[in-house]
C-alpha cells in the first residue's frame with residue numbers, strides 16, 4: 154500500500170505541475186487527461202487570471218486596429234523648422250514687453266541680429282510712422298536683422314523692406330478700455346492734462362484730441378497700427394485698418410488669454426514651449442490695479458534693465 158500511495162501522489166504532483174493546477178493556471182487545462190480533472194479544476198484565482206488575460210488580448214487587438222487606422226494627432230511628430238526671422242508690432246500696454254522679452258532672449262540665445270534704433274527704445278519716438286531708414290541708419294544695424302520687436306508706429310511696407318523675405322509677423326491686442334485705463338495711469342495722462350481724473354479727462358477730450366507726448370491717448374492700438382490722428386474718428390478708416398492688419402499679421406495674440414496665446418505663439422514660430430516662458434514685465438502693480446494709490450509703474454527702460462540677463466548687449470548700451 155505504502156509504495157503505491159507514494160507513487161500515486163508523486164504522479165499527481167507531476168501531472169499537477171504539468172497542468173499548472175498548483176499555480177492556478179488554466180491555459181494548459183485542455184491538455185489534462187479527463188481522469189485527472191480534479192487536479193486541474195478551476196480555482197477562483199485561475200478564473201481571475203483567465204479574465205484578465207482575455208481583457209488584455211482584447212485591448213491589444215483594439216490598439217492594433219487603431220494603429221492600422223493611422224496615428225492619433227497627438228502622436229504625430231512636429232516637422233516644422235524654427236522661425237528665426239520674426240517681426241512683432243509692440244503695442245502699448247498689451248503685455249507686449251513680456252513678448253519682446255521672449256524675442257530678445259531667443260535672439261540672444263541663437264545669436265540673431267536685432268533691428269535697433271540709433272537711440273532710445275522706439276523707432277520714430279512713437280509719433281512718427283516707421284520708415285526703413287530708421288533701421289538702416291542705426292549704427293547697430295550692419296547686417297539684415299532677424300528680430301524686429303521695438304516700439305514703433307507700424308508701417309508694414311517699410312518693415313518688410315528691412316526684414317528677410319521669410320519673416321513672419323505677429324502682434325498682441327487687449328480689450329481697449331482696460332488698455333486705456335492702464336495707459337492713463339502709466340503715462341500720467343490726467344496729471345499732465347492739469348490733474349484730471351480718468352472720468353474728467355474722458356468727458357473733456359474728444360476721440361481725436363491731441364495726444365500726450367504726441368503719441369499717447371485714446372485707441373492706442375489703432376495709433377500703434379499706423380492710423381494718422383486725422384482718421385481717429387473715421388470708422389471707414391478704422392475698418393480698413395483692421396482688414397489690413399488681418400492680412401499683415403499671421404498671428405494676433407490676446408493679452409487676456411496670455412497662456413493660450415503663448416502656446417499658439419510657440420506653435421506659430423515652431424519654437425519650444427520653454428522658449429516662450431514669460432516674466433510679468435512692466436505691469437500695473439496690484440494696488441494700482443485695484444484703484445488704491447497713484448500709479449508709479451516702472452518705466453520701460455527700467456523694466457528692461459531688470460531683466461538685463463535677457464537683453465541683447467546692444468539694447469543695454471542705449472539704456473546706459
Ligand SMILES: *[C@@H]1O[C@H](CO)[C@@H](O)[C@H](O)[C@H]1NC(C)=O
Nearest residue numbers: 383384387388389390391393
Ligand atoms: C475716412 O477714411 C476713408 C478711408 O481711408 C477715406 O476715404 C475718407 O475720405 C475718410 N473720411 C474723412 C471724413 O476723412
